[in-house]
Amino acid sequence: MSLAPRKAALAILMDIDQSGQTLDRLMDRFHRANELDRRDESFVTAIVYGVLRWRRRLDWITSKVSTTSLDRMDPLVVNILRMGLYQIVFMDRVPNSAAVNTSVDLAKVLKKKWLTGFVNGVLRQALRRLPEIAPPSSEADPVQALAMTQSMPEWLVERWVRQFGQQEAAALCETCNRIPSLTLRTHTLKIDRQTLMRQLQPLAKAIRPSIYTPEGIILDGLKGDLFSSDAFEQGGFQVQDEAAQAVGHLLAPQPGQDVLDACAGLGGKTAHIAALMNNSGRITAMDRVDRKLQQLMQEMRRLGIDIVTPQTTDLESDDMPKNTQAFDRILLDAPCSGLGVIRRNPDAKWSRTPDDIQHCARRQKQLLFHLAPRLKPGGVLVYAVCSTEPEETNAIITLFLSEFPKFVMDDRPPDLPPSLSPLMDPQGWLQTSPHRHATDGFFAVRLRRQETL
Structure with a gap:
């Protein structure tokens, strides 16, 4: 295998660190523009996703074999070491000698001879000392030990331990590092x-x-x-993951209805709604990014759907026209932390912070409060997020129901497919978890506006 796929993987990892773009967008751009064959493309994907999944553990190994701390290394060198170590530790089909030699070749782009020697020395030291590098003691600090072993941010592990307990949090972390189907x-x-x-x-x-x-x-x-x-x-x-598919069934749109997909994005749930409506009725697909709606409409054409009207709207604007009581069904698939889908988007582990959860919760509240008046009496609104964090899920719904007494939780809809019953929480909402259901982590609740108070 040539150096080209490793150069491509390194470029993507550097872009993630420096540009702030999501892994999804960068990989989409790579697949459209690269000239590699299928085998090399697969290798790039394996390296990029693998390094992002196991980044903390890889950095831990580096810290144990290098006299130079990570924060003093050139970011390019850090990612070269991560790539080399990932091949050594996790990719049995790559000979250790090839992992070391190609990493040294990548370091040559910096045109500093001592850096190639440094990369070579760190990786060969890691090869010698790997068996003796132990994780932190779980007795002394169980959170740090779990975070290091499963390559997760400590703040997130701490949250999950509080939420699920140590054993279940460990199972969730482990599942998030598996390559999903x-x-x-x-x-x-x-x-x-x-x-x-x-x-x-x-x-x-x-x-x-x-x-x-x-x-x-x-x-x-x-x-x-x-x-x-x-x-x-x-x-x-x-x-589309099963958890996302379940959201469409919870909304249960009917043929001939007026439906609003409020944060439509690229149209995955829009298309599912249209199929459930048998392509009969009206769907308004809203998003504040016009580029996404253009892609959405292109996808609708591929799928033969002709009941969707795109509308570029900033739903968070306070001066947004209310257009009250216009829709039979509203889906709010709200912007969120995305912590329920980190097995598919491992870059989120390192880009998200606790403050992001609070920020998302404020946006979610504003969106839900703005959309509620648009629902007809007797209509259904589904609030959904790809997160299981309490601030973004049940806390939002509890607050909403206290502020909007005309709405009630429709916890056992009669039109829900029986196969979805295991995903319904005893409290009445749909909640999925990677370690429990082998799906993405989603939360969704069905809210009905009463005919009369």
């Missing part, structure tokens, strides 16, 4: 699940129906390009 949602306006599974069978080592949602398909070990398949070109599916 790829989950698709069958686009039922075009094809049924069994037919789609037969079409996709040659492209995966394993394929099976999802557990909770009636449209889901789970694939492992892709053998071909899913997005060049006839099934994709003909609008047969979208990539």
